Amino acid sequence: MSCESPVIVWFRQDLRIADNPGLAAAAASGRPILPLCILDEVTPNIRAHGGASRWWLHHGLEALARDLRDHGLQLVLRRGAALEVLERLIAETAAGQVVWNRCYEPGAIARDTVVKAMLRDAGVGAESFNGSLLVEPWNIETGQGRPYKVFTPYWRRLRELYRPPAVFDAPDVMLAATEFPSDALSDWALLPTKPDWAGGLRESWHVNERAAQARIAEFLEEAVADYPQDRDRPDRAGTSRLSPYLHWGEISPHQIWRAAAPCLDADAAVAKGAEALLRELAWRDFNHHLLFHFPRIATANWREQFDGFPWRDDPAGLAAWQQGRTGYPLVDAGMRELLAEGWMHNRVRMVASSFLIKDLMVDWRDGEAWFWDTLVDADLANNAGNWQWVAGSGADASPFFRIFNPVTQGEKFDPAGEYVRRWVPELADVPDKWIHKPWAAPDGVLASAGVILGETYPAPMVHHGVARNRALAAYKAVRDRAG
Ligand SMILES: Cc1cc2nc3c(=O)[nH]c(=O)nc-3n(C[C@H](O)[C@H](O)[C@H](O)COP(=O)(O)OP(=O)(O)OC[C@H]3O[C@@H](n4cnc5c(N)ncnc54)[C@H](O)[C@@H]3O)c2cc1C
Numbered sequence: 001m002s003c004e005s006p007v008i009v010w011f012r013q014d015l016r017i018a019d020n021p022g023l024a025a026a027a028a029s030g031r032p033i034l035p036l037c038i039l040d041e042v043t044p045n046i047r048a049h050g051g052a053s054r055w056w057l058h059h060g061l062e063a064l065a066r067d068l069r070d071h072g073l074q075l076v077l078r079r080g081a082a083l084e085v086l087e088r089l090i091a092e093t094a095a096g097q098v099v100w101n102r103c104y105e106p107g108a109i110a111r112d113t114v115v116k117a118m119l120r121d122a123g124v125g126a127e128s129f130n131g132s133l134l135v136e137p138w139n140i141e142t143g144q145g146r147p148y149k150v151f152t153p154y155w156r157r158l159r160e161l162y163r164p165p166a167v168f169d170a171p172d173v174m175l176a177a178t179e180f181p182s183d184a185l186s187d188w189a190l191l192p193t194k195p196d197w198a199g200g201l202r203e204s205w206h207v208n209e210r211a212a213q214a215r216i217a218e219f220l221e222e223a224v225a226d227y228p229q230d231r232d233r234p235d236r237a238g239t240s241r242l243s244p245y246l247h248w249g250e251i252s253p254h255q256i257w258r259a260a261a262p263c264l265d266a267d268a269a270v271a272k273g274a275e276a277l278l279r280e281l282a283w284r285d286f287n288h289h290l291l292f293h294f295p296r297i298a299t300a301n302w303r304e305q306f307d308g309f310p311w312r313d314d315p316a317g318l319a320a321w322q323q324g325r326t327g328y329p330l331v332d333a334g335m336r337e338l339l340a341e342g343w344m345h346n347r348v349r350m351v352a353s354s355f356l357i358k359d360l361m362v363d364w365r366d367g368e369a370w371f372w373d374t375l376v377d378a379d380l381a382n383n384a385g386n387w388q389w390v391a392g393s394g395a396d397a398s399p400f401f402r403i404f405n406p407v408t409q410g411e412k413f414d415p416a417g418e419y420v421r422r423w424v425p426e427l428a429d430v431p432d433k434w435i436h437k438p439w440a441a442p443d444g445v446l447a448s449a450g451v452i453l454g455e456t457y458p459a460p461m462v463h464h465g466v467a468r469n470r471a472l473a474a475y476k477a478v479r480d481r482a483g
Helices: 021-028 051-070 082-093 106-121 151-161 199-204 209-222 224-230 243-248 253-265 268-293 304-308 315-323 329-341 346-359 364-374 380-391 406-413 418-423 443-448 464-482
Strands: 007-011 033-039 076-079 097-101 125-129
Touching: 007 021, 007 082, 021 033, 021 097, 021 125, 033 051, 033 082, 051 199, 051 209, 051 243, 051 364, 076 082, 082 106, 097 106, 106 125, 151 268, 199 329, 209 224, 209 243, 209 253, 224 268, 253 268, 268 380, 304 464, 315 329, 315 346, 315 364, 329 346, 329 364, 329 406, 329 418, 346 364, 346 380, 346 406, 346 464, 364 380
Parallel strands: 007 033, 007 097, 033 076, 097 125
Antiparallel strands: none
């Protein structure tokens, strides 16, 4: 432990030691390191964490504290407005520098800009780094020098431009600062207690850096060759499930790219799968690119014609959707998976969000808010970006008239109904032919499967065909009015 003026490493969405440029810079300075995490629920325009995010953050910090302790460092936890917390800690510790990895949400950018300026004015060094994107939003632009609004050319350019940077290994030698008072993690009360709804999350996730590394290794070993097809199959373990680790930074996108790069030179199926994975990773970057350049898309329709859309006020419909009781098995399976695990398969996210927006005509922002509260990977850029994509109100969005049919989507992507049977056990004995449309099954079939519609499982809350026409008519009226 050293009494020299320390460097504060301010951890945020980068809860890892390896490939962490902020931490590596602090280690390279040779000064003692004071790792810090702030629970900032005070600074305006910072969206409060949802319940599932709080759960993840608790475990992420526990793991980070353990890993730092193995390097002889103590993670200090403080609560309050970030600038005030930093100023107080600098006064206590005589820290000469603060380093962090950048976040890209509008509120975080505004806060960090002020923090950087105030610290520098006070004669304290303040440096930020890129720890979570392949390419930062200001380092990639169209031929006309503008931000990209369409994904495919963005991806093409990123593919040309991007080279994984040199690895920032987990620093071996780090000098610890003197110990300073810290909140106890339990004081932050991030875990649910009454009720404790997190049992399914505990069973589903190991929240630490090593688990993220194990996941990418396993994916590349076992799933990558089939990823282009299987990524649409919720009944298979066909995707990496790395999204929460990427959001919270237990793994960096550069680490994923480096791990996947050798596959690009392997046999055709493996190379194609790896390319497809990197393309998805680029969607994550693209959503951050959009949010950075057009911050209003976090809450406002990108296409302003949607401002006049006649969203329905339907609290009962919203609640049935949230609880997985719409009567459409694929939608219900997804919504129940979300409640149980804090995660939902991407194909089912698309179908479930389309159902809320188009079949129920509930504003995408209500769905976005529910996902924000319940996803362990809740991420402002990806969540709003994808909700707007499905709504048709976004930048490079799916057109409004493309309305997912929850029955045919189920039949195509969960053909034997395994996914539905797992999450909607009251339909477990319904034959494959009817599993995605139990209301169409002959009475005898349902009776022998132990299903009474409206009692053991809901009847469909809307008729998809009718709801589809209603949504299209509303959309057409808005479009015609907008000229
Ligand atoms: C309505 C809706 C809301 C969503 N909200 C979020 C969210 O809050 N946070 C979030 O991380 N993802 C969100 N997604 C995107 C996507 O569903 C998840 O990233 C994906 O399901 C994560 O699973 P995976 O890690 O196994 O993905 P993989 O298929 O293994 O992909 C690898 C990584 O690429 C990124 N990625 C994949 N698909 C997308 C995508 N469509 N958009 C952006 N990045 C992508 C993720 O970081 C993912 O971990 C949303 C999608 C929809 C349709």
